Amino acid sequence: MFQDLFELEDIELMTTTTEIKFSDSAQQQVQEILHQYPADKSKSALLPLLHLAQAEFDGWLSAPVMDYVASILNIQPIEVYEVASFYSMFNLKPTGKYLIEVCQTSSCWMNGSEDIVRYLERTIQAETGQISPDGMFQIKTVECLGSCGTAPMFQIGDKYYENLTFEKIDTILDDLRKENKRSRYV
Amino acid sequence: MSKKLLLTYDHIPGINTLEVYRQNNGYKSLEKALKTMKPDDIVEEVKKSGLRGRGGAGFPTGMKWSFLAKPEGVPRHLVCNADESEPGTFKDRYLMERIPHLLIEGMIVSSFALGANTSYIYVRGEYFYIIKILQNAIKEAYAAGLLGKNILGSGYDLDLYVQPGGGAYICGEETALLESLEGKRGNPRLKPPFPAVAGLWGRPTVVNNVETIAAVVPIVNFGGDEYAKIGIGKSTGTKLISASGHINKPGVYEIELGVPVEEFIYSDEYCGGIRNGKKLKAVVAGGSSVPILPTELILTTAKGEPRLMSYESLSDGGFATGTMLGSGGFIAMDEDTSIVKNLFTFARFYHHESCGQCSPCREGTGWMEKILKKFIDGKATMSDIDLLWDVQSKIEGKTICPLGEAAAWPVAAAIRHFRHEFEEYVKNPQSIHDVKHYFRLNNLVEA
Numbered sequence: 117m118f119q120d121l122f123e124l125e126d127i128e129l130m131t132t133t134t135e136i137k138f139s140d141s142a143q144q145q146v147q148e149i150l151h152q153y154p155a156d157k158s159k160s161a162l163l164p165l166l167h168l169a170q171a172e173f174d175g176w177l178s179a180p181v182m183d184y185v186a187s188i189l190n191i192q193p194i195e196v197y198e199v200a201s202f203y204s205m206f207n208l209k210p211t212g213k214y215l216i217e218v219c220q221t222s223s224c225w226m227n228g229s230e231d232i233v234r235y236l237e238r239t240i241q242a243e244t245g246q247i248s249p250d251g252m253f254q255i256k257t258v259e260c261l262g263s264c265g266t267a268p269m270f271q272i273g274d275k276y277y278e279n280l281t282f283e284k285i286d287t288i289l290d291d292l293r294k295e296n297k298r299s300r301y302v
Numbered sequence: 303m304s305k306k307l308l309l310t311y312d313h314i315p316g317i318n319t320l321e322v323y324r325q326n327n328g329y330k331s332l333e334k335a336l337k338t339m340k341p342d343d344i345v346e347e348v349k350k351s352g353l354r355g356r357g358g359a360g361f362p363t364g365m366k367w368s369f370l371a372k373p374e375g376v377p378r379h380l381v382c383n384a385d386e387s388e389p390g391t392f393k394d395r396y397l398m399e400r401i402p403h404l405l406i407e408g409m410i411v412s413s414f415a416l417g418a419n420t421s422y423i424y425v426r427g428e429y430f431y432i433i434k435i436l437q438n439a440i441k442e443a444y445a446a447g448l449l450g451k452n453i454l455g456s457g458y459d460l461d462l463y464v465q466p467g468g469g470a471y472i473c474g475e476e477t478a479l480l481e482s483l484e485g486k487r488g489n490p491r492l493k494p495p496f497p498a499v500a501g502l503w504g505r506p507t508v509v510n511n512v513e514t515i516a517a518v519v520p521i522v523n524f525g526g527d528e529y530a531k532i533g534i535g536k537s538t539g540t541k542l543i544s545a546s547g548h549i550n551k552p553g554v555y556e557i558e559l560g561v562p563v564e565e566f567i568y569s570d571e572y573c574g575g576i577r578n579g580k581k582l583k584a585v586v587a588g589g590s591s592v593p594i595l596p597t598e599l600i601l602t603t604a605k606g607e608p609r610l611m612s613y614e615s616l617s618d619g620g621f622a623t624g625t626m627l628g629s630g631g632f633i634a635m636d637e638d639t640s641i642v643k644n645l646f647t648f649a650r651f652y653h654h655e656s657c658g659q660c661s662p663c664r665e666g667t668g669w670m671e672k673i674l675k676k677f678i679d680g681k682a683t684m685s686d687i688d689l690l691w692d693v694q695s696k697i698e699g700k701t702i703c704p705l706g707e708a709a710a711w712p713v714a715a716a717i718r719h720f721r722h723e724f725e726e727y728v729k730n731p732q733s734i735h736d737v738k739h740y741f742r743l744n745n746l747v748e749a
Contacts, residue, residue, distance in 0.1 A: 162485030203468025264546035
């Protein structure tokens with residue numbers, strides 16, 4: 117988590133002048149989310165809104181995007197930064213189109229997660245943390261995802277890929293290359 | 303009354319839908335509760351059942367409920383802790399994925415018992431596909447009049463919402479969860495005040511684990527006394543066990559509390575023995591936080607009695623020779639497993655997940671990971687074993703929340719029971735490379 121904090125210092129500023137605004141369908145989702153809390157407790161919507169913003173704006177949270185979320189909830193930008201930097205699912209830098217989150221804790225390690233990472237690195241031609249040369253993939257090692265009985269596994273967007281083998285990984289990556297659509301949780 | 307109370311219908315096709323769930327006795331406890339019981343009657347049944355929190359701490363649920371403050375005019379809340387993140391634990395995920403309506407039924411009955419009109423299920427963010435399953439089920443329940451205004455014509459109103467987390471183990475601690483639900487960093491709060499007095503938005507709040515809330519359904523259906531007849535001693539009822547590691551049949555099993563550990567590991571009804579005909583070396587019986595035990599101590603207590611899957615039997619002998627039932631995250635390791643390397647994955651986990659509020663935990667977890675890395679890299683000396691022991695002993699009891707203990711206990715237990723392995727790493731730094739870690743992928747390692 118500390119690493120994430122330090123990364124906050126290098127939050128990348130968007131160079132584009134495009135206006136940051138949720139799509140119509142996302143705006144509707146924002147209203148539904150806000151409806152879940154008492155009117156004076158709307159800050160509770162922060163995590164759901166950050167997930168939505170990450171999905172809407174290319175899979176990561178730039179400072180202007182976080183400022184936009186702050187403006188919706190009528191809170192200070194720092195209240196958004198400190199939360200975004202605390203939770204591991206929020207990316208403060210651009211990522212590959214498909215973020216491959218490989219579990220490495222205990223049961224997954226016992227079942228070969230280190231080999232999964234090595235195989236992935238070789239296949240996508242990028243080390244863990246780096247975006248692959250074609251911009252399609254990025255490996256991120258993560259802590260226990262609650263898939264211990266179906267180890268080894270990784271998560272891409274909201275999908276769990278379990279009981280992995282190298283052959284399975286080949287098929288998964290091939291399918292994603294064809295799909296060519298940014299992974300998202302929401 | 304069968305031994306299975308929660309996973310009775312989990313294999314019926316379509317049980318995730320309201321229609322099939324209702325055809326299989328679904329929402330019977332809700333009808334019974336709303337039509338024939340007062341809120342306090344339900345609390346009484348839960349007390350009689352002896353149900354203990356299934357998230358890990360094992361605190362009596364009925365007692366927790368009875369602590370809930372009820373000041374006039376202040377809304378109360380029930381929050382379900384579905385932030386399942388304890389390594390080795392995946393039972394709540396299974397339950398929510400297979401039978402989402404069981405949790406929702408439990409939430410409505412429990413909310414009614416506590417007098418809550420708005421309740422939340424806080425689900426770890428990584429489980430987004432589960433969140434979608436729950437949201438669909440909730441939508442069905444609203445459409446059928448099981449949620450919303452005047453539920454089943456009883457005059458009782460309840461709104462139920464699902465809240466995603468953001469990827470932080472610490473939010474499984476109930477006050478950190480409440481902070482997170484308020485849109486803040488997941489820093490645990492100082493207690494008192496307890497959530498029962500000042501919880502979500504300062505209001506009286508009960509936080510219960512998924513499995514605990516689901517267990518309220520059979521308790522209301524059959525009565526607390528009947529529930530208490532299942533299990534053994536003060537470990538009443540059934541428990542979902544997440545079984546993983548080097549076993550033939552990993553998965554989620556509902557056991558009657560009191561099943562012998564040996565039977566759980568070797569019987570075909572459960573884990574089906576150790577993979578590839580190997581011998582069992584050690585078990586982490588209740589999620590990564592609980593002390594690891596070598597085979598001889600997990601199968602029998604120090605007194606030589608068979609060890610049972612119950613709160614009391616697993617903790618028999620204290621930490622010197624025992625462990626804890628915890629969350630029921632049961633990780634079995636075969637004879638080729640490196641205890642030191644596995645411990646390193648735990649230490650890395652706790653270092654990553656420490657919220658950073660308290661120095662002993664923030665700094666200590668980092669030091670433990672670093673020292674263990676030295677062992678893995680073959681750079682450790684004998685004095686590093688004592689240093690590791692020293693660091694863990696200075697965390698326990700010195701932090702706001704139990705993450706400190708959770709990080710220290712596995713380190714202490716590994717040194718207590720497997721000191722010779724740490725020494726082996728120092729004497730023979732190559733030993734890590736000599737151990738075969740991988741099974742399923744073994745033939746592919748060289749590829």
